[in-house]
Amino acid sequence: MQKITPHLWFDKEAKEAAEFYVSTFGKGSQVKRLSKLDNTPSGSVDMVTFELLGSEFQAISAGPLFKFNPSVSFHVICKTKQEVDGIWEKLTKGGMVLMELGAYPFSERFGWVQDKYGLSWQIIYSGGGDVKQKIIPAIMFVGSVAGKAEEAINFWSSVFPEAKTGAIMRYGKGEQPDQEGTLKNAAFSLFGQEFRAMDSAHEHAFGFNEAISFIVDCNTQEEIDYYWEKLSAVPEAEQCGWLKDKYGFSWQIVPSMMDEMLENGSREQIARVTEAFLVMKKFDIESLKRAYKGGG
């Protein structure tokens, strides 16, 4: 499993959307697992694990609490212009174009679309170069955190292993409202996985929320404790393994065995684990295992 996995919060459409994305991206894409959790505050919720072009995603249908917005989008790096056009055609159906498909200074063929579920994708022609990771999460710092992208990259790089900062492009003079020196686009990696970040000081009616969070897969309690202690900055956001860091960005700190429990557990076992984790803030492996096993 990936160490960091994007997690998408849908109202009711997680399963349908996962299937739509799998059919849109084709090769290297599949629905890997479907499970159901009963008796959560959102009722029965569908959970889907799926893979798109080699990158793993998770999605949940948990009610109309949060809406996607372009503060987190996904770059799709294509080796050919034909690939760009094929994906563009499918994602724009019923969606909304944010930047029209065309030639831009940074890519000969590029478009930014919000699909019919509201999720944002930037389809980019690589110029023919080889692509190691085809889908890359892109994080845009707006509103009260505009201008903090570089600080956040440095902070996350100090928290996560295998961190590296790649190419950085900065805003220059006369690009107001963006301050000179803030990030126009920056590449970085955590756990060897690629990310992009940028600042935008323009007026945006959106910001980070729980609709898109990132799951950190942890093997030991010590790992869970470490990320929780380093990242959590908003006490009231702490719930069921979820936290918000000082930029308002949502993370989920989850033990690896959770996947296995939800995949292999009986209905009763899953119900007991669900009941146990719904009252937790930070996950406690021992209590989760105890709930799973029952008998004490």
Next chain:
Amino acid sequence: MIKQKEIAVSFLHLASSGKVREAYEKYIHPDFFHHNPYFKGDRESLLKGMEESADQFPHKMFVAIRALEDGNLVAVHGKVQLNPDMPWIALIHIFRFEGDLIIEEWEAAQEVPNESPNENGVF
């Protein structure tokens, strides 16, 4: 990319959940040998011993507290409880890897006393 550290913890979780043979098939080298003093030193003997223990204690629970990696060696500090009404046992496992498979294993165990003068706890 899966690290040896993660393989070691996954092995312990899987084996202690009762799926001993599956854990061996996935993570243990065919030429595996070990230093557990209660069994013969070969792969099959420890596997059988662990299977018997799994049958005897279906509610056994293992928790990995921390894992350390150094070259081809991984150490896992953990704790196990054979049954919910039994005391915890503190454990340290050390695994030597060949590629992605465990080829050699050492372990040390210490039962956690009910009462202890140490206010820091064992873990």
